[in-house]
Amino acid sequence: MEPAVVAEGLTKNFGSTRALDGFDLTVPAGTVCGLLGPNGAGKSTAVRILSTLSRPDGGRARVAGFDVVRDPVEVRYRIGLVGQQPAVDEMLTGRENLEMFARLYRLGPAEARRRAAELLEIFDLGDAADRRPKGYSGGMRRRLDLAISFVMAPPVLFLDEPTTGMDPGHRLGLWHGVRTLVAQGTTVLLTTHYLDEADQLADEITVIDHGRAIARGTPDELKSRLRGDRIDVLVGDGVDVGAVGRVLAGVTGAAPELDQQAGRVSVAAPDRVAALARVARALDDEGVAVRDIALRRPTLDEVFVQFTQEEDAA
Amino acid sequence: MSTVTVPRTRPERLRVALSDALTMTRRNLRYWWRSPEEVVGALAFPLISVLLFGYVFGSAMVVPGGADYKEYLLPGLFGMTMVFGLVNTVAAVVTDRARGVTDRFLTMPVATSSILAGRAAADVVRAMADLVVLIGCGYLVGWRWHEGMAGALAAVGLLLLLRFALIWVGIYVGLVLRSPDAASVLYPLVLPFAMVANTFVPPALMPGWLGAVAETNPMSATVAATRELFGNPSAPDGSWLTEHAVPLAIGWPVLLLVVFAPLAVRQYRRARR
Missing domain, CATH: 3.30.70.100 (Alpha-Beta Plaits)
Structure with missing residues (x-):
């Protein structure tokens, strides 16, 4: 079976800054891959390219079996992205946010309503469902953001530092949510600052620095190599x-x-x-x-x- | 894991694109429905202008030909509101970008055309609502149309055409600007554009060079054309531009569209850097 995510020699420059410098990555289908690295190592650039938000200057990448440059639309049908900033619609209530994104993921009106209610429950947003995110705490906003990306359990889910600003209880909740998705067959690429998070969730970890993958292995393997x-x-x-x-x-x-x-x-x-x-x-x-x-x-x-x-x- | 259905045939794709455009339109309209203060605030300037220019300065304003100044003024305010609408479009585009919502849409299987169509449709609906309010107020202060329903509708059509063309300018500018702070600078820049025109004063009364600029302003063409179609006094000055107001009121927006619609689409695609 083809890996869910394959990157080969990706390069990307921003002006004179080399954000990615021959980045390689393989994520087998149905697993969680942790992408660890210091700030500015190229984690987010890699995620942006793999989620079709950005085009690489060189190298190739396939996600869910499709080339991100040649078949971006096919890729978009098969991915979810949770960026570093919660991307929720401020003017819509939590429920309306979920229903709108469900509609854009081609669910029918009734199905969209059902899925929205279900996700509000899972992400503990029931009480805030009919309020606008304006009054939400940072953590609630984050959870709504995550709920949106779970609307359609995507074959490949990108989580870019998903638990930043979350309290410990809700982090556990998110981890549970991720594990549930993975059990249903979703492949996850997770970038994080929290090493315990990668330790908890990731089957394999790739360490990235200066735009290159510098180490790869299971959390245990990486620890024994030290x-x-x-x-x-x-x-x-x-x-x-x-x-x-x-x-x-x-x-x-x-x-x-x-x-x-x-x-x-x-x-x-x-x-x-x-x-x-x-x-x-x-x-x-x-x-x-x-x-x-x-x-x-x-x-x-x-x-x-x-x-x-x-x-x-x- | 959800099963993915990718639309393959042309009719399927079209159906999906239409449904997405509708979803986007509804969402964009909801923004304004939820922030009436913004909508009312945007209308405040033209409404205050009705009172200020119509009554306070109105007595001093003499329209060549001796017609009632309010009859002259209102079409100018309609046109000005269409031009100010540009700022609404820019603000909406910039806000979505800054909040990461645009990025989210870009990673979803939503066609660029649906996102842009949703923006354009919502802005046109708002422009219609703006015009209904302004025409209503015009009626209250004694402004009338004199050329029948067909003429009035044609005039409204020309106003909306100008607004529609400016939507694409707004999308382009919004995507280029990126930051909400930069967008707030826009209002003072649009203001002279709306003033150096035939909005309040016939260009013939301005100093020669300024009058020439005012007359060439695309907005002047629309305003002059609507005055003609509403049957309001238009202070004829015999210039070629005023004589051909209606074709120009179609030509200018079409030119803007031809230039800026492709630019807006290209800029949207380039949002994926």
Whole structure:
């Protein structure tokens, strides 16, 4: 089966700024792909090209089986886009917004009304349904925006930083909504700043920086590629973090990271449990009081920082 | 996942485009229905002009030929309102763009023609409503048409034709401007365009060069033609332009359309950068 999204060597310049510089991406059908990258890395430009809002200067892209440049109309029948700014119609009530977009997605009048009511329920907008977005909070506006893009569960859905400005409860709600769509067969390309969001939702992650994909893999793969797991030691009050650091360096042979303020020492531990045992024994031998020792996988933040720094150094 | 039905045949496409255009028109009209203050505000200037020019300055205004000044004035105000309508179009286009609504439409299977047709249809409907209000007010202050219903309807048709042509100028300008702040500068720019014309004063009474500019103004052609068709005094000055007001009132808007409609469509397509 053809991947739902394929980009090959996309380039795009804005004046002298190179927004995309040979960007590659593959998203298998029915999966969620997280696109991570710092501001200005080219995430939004990539999404704009894939959603036919922008034409690439070079390279090719196919979405839902159609070329975005040659068959944009076919593509538009098969995608939904949630941009960074909520694009809701300020003069129409929440319900009218949904009904209008449902009509534009070719639902009949009765079907449009039914679908609008259903989405208002799902996105917890029932009380605000007959008011205009003027009086909505940022989060409500966001939810209406999302509801609109869910009007027709599209084969491919682009979510460009969808939960910016949402409270945690509604973020969970959105995640649930996305999972429901994916269970029904929708493919999702998600750009986000929140690494936990990508961790939660994405089957695969592509890290983008300076307009190129610099790393790709499942969240777990990306984490393991980062010098494996880590051991965190929380020291007690009055204990010298530097001393603990020397012990850990001696045991593992790796340079530990010291956080004086938090009283935390962190060191890479590729051999996991064996290292953990050695560290515990050594600390005990030295008579250092520690509050906690934990073996953990790196966070996506660390992955992200590592990959983008490597890229900058290269 | 929803099943997608892409219209394949010509009649199907046409049906879909029409239905989308209707949806867009309804949506655009709702905007004004929901913001009556904007609609009333836009009519305030011509309505105040009726009182100000018709009564306060009216006694000092002498129309060559000695006719009642209000009879002369009203067609000028009709024309001016059509020209001011340009600002409404620009504002609507710019607002949609700034709020990301345009982007959303552009990623949907909605034809550019449907979006533009929806804009144009809504603006024409509003222009009709504006004219109904103005004609009603004109009636109250004693303005009348004298050439029968057919003449009056033809005059209204010419006014709407000018407005229709300006819609495409407005769409183009709105897409080029992009920012709502830039759009607010437009009003003072349109104002002289509506004034340096035969709106309030016959161009023959202006200094020679200004009168020539005023007479060449496309709006002057429409106003002179409507005065003729309504049977209102038109201060004939024997110039070629006034003698041929009706053909010019058709020719000017058609020229604007030929130039700006393709520009507007191209600019809309280019909104996908």
